[in-house]
Amino acid sequence: MKTNFASKIIELVEGDITEMETDAIVNAANCQLILGGGVAGAIKKKGGPKIQDECSKIGGTFVGGAVITTGGNLKARYVIHAVGPRMGEGNEDEKLRNATLNSLKVADDNNLKSIAFPAISTGIFGFPIDRCAKIMLSNTIEYLKEQTGIERVVFCLFDHLAYQVFEQQLTPETE
Numbered sequence: 302m303k304t305n306f307a308s309k310i311i312e313l314v315e316g317d318i319t320e321m322e323t324d325a326i327v328n329a330a331n332c333q334l335i336l337g338g339g340v341a342g343a344i345k346k347k348g349g350p351k352i353q354d355e356c357s358k359i360g361g362t363f364v365g366g367a368v369i370t371t372g373g374n375l376k377a378r379y380v381i382h383a384v385g386p387r388m389g390e391g392n393e394d395e396k397l398r399n400a401t402l403n404s405l406k407v408a409d410d411n412n413l414k415s416i417a418f419p420a421i422s423t424g425i426f427g428f429p430i431d432r433c434a435k436i437m438l439s440n441t442i443e444y445l446k447e448q449t450g451i452e453r454v455v456f457c458l459f460d461h462l463a464y465q466v467f468e469q470q471l472t473p474e475t476e
Contacts, residue, residue: 302468309445310453311438313471315464318457319347322376324413325369326457327404329421330382333361334368339424344380348373352380364390365399367407377417381407385422388429394436397422401440409449417455420463430463434470 302313318326318340329340334356336345345353355370362368367383383404386396400421408416418437422428441454458464 302471304471306442307446309449309451311441311445311471312453312455313464313467314455314457315459315461316457317343317459318417318419319343319375321417321455321457323415323417323453323455324377325379325381325408325411325416326372326375326377327367327416327418327421328380328382329419329424329426330356330362330384332364332384334359334382340419344375348375348380356382365396365403367400367403369407369411379411379413381416383421385426386428387422388427393422393428394432397428397433397436398440401437402444405441405444405449405451405454408451412450414451415453415455416451417457420456420458420467423463430466431470434463434467438467438470 304311328344336353351373359368364384369381372378381404383400385400386393420433423430423433
């Protein structure tokens with residue numbers, strides 16, 4: 302599904318984010334930037350050790366923060382590591398909002414035109430997928446309405462249920 306907002310494209314796809322051909326993909330990271338399981342594990346496996354090496358040099362970031370590394374052997378040139386909230390830690394919605402916006406800002410700061418997001422924090426961090434979709438989509442749309450060089454934002458969702466939830470949130474009312 303593709304839709305236009307402020308002459309920018311927002312696209313929903315069901316698939317493997319490590320196969321995305323965007324300038325950057327977003328890793329749903331932990332604060333220590335250790336590529337373990339889930340999306341991060343897949344990025345480490347397909348992207349190679351260079352990504353973890355760069356993460357180790359950076360050392361970490363805060364919940365809601367985002368940093369950039371090379372894409373290693375991935376199709377994407379870069380990986381933006383965004384730290385989303387764990388359910389139960391408090392102020393989760395604001396932290397997810399910040400992780401989304403900071404990822405977009407890092408992409409802009411690096412003159413990137415396209416970025417692919419997973420559903421941040423909905424795996425082992427336990428964030429509800431419906432809240433994630435609403436927060437990530439609404440904040441991305443607002444960001445794209447401002448001055449930005451980003452032309453295309455993809456939400457690459459791992460399964461059909463997540464895709465359907467994001468699709469329901471991406472309606473004319475979200476404009």
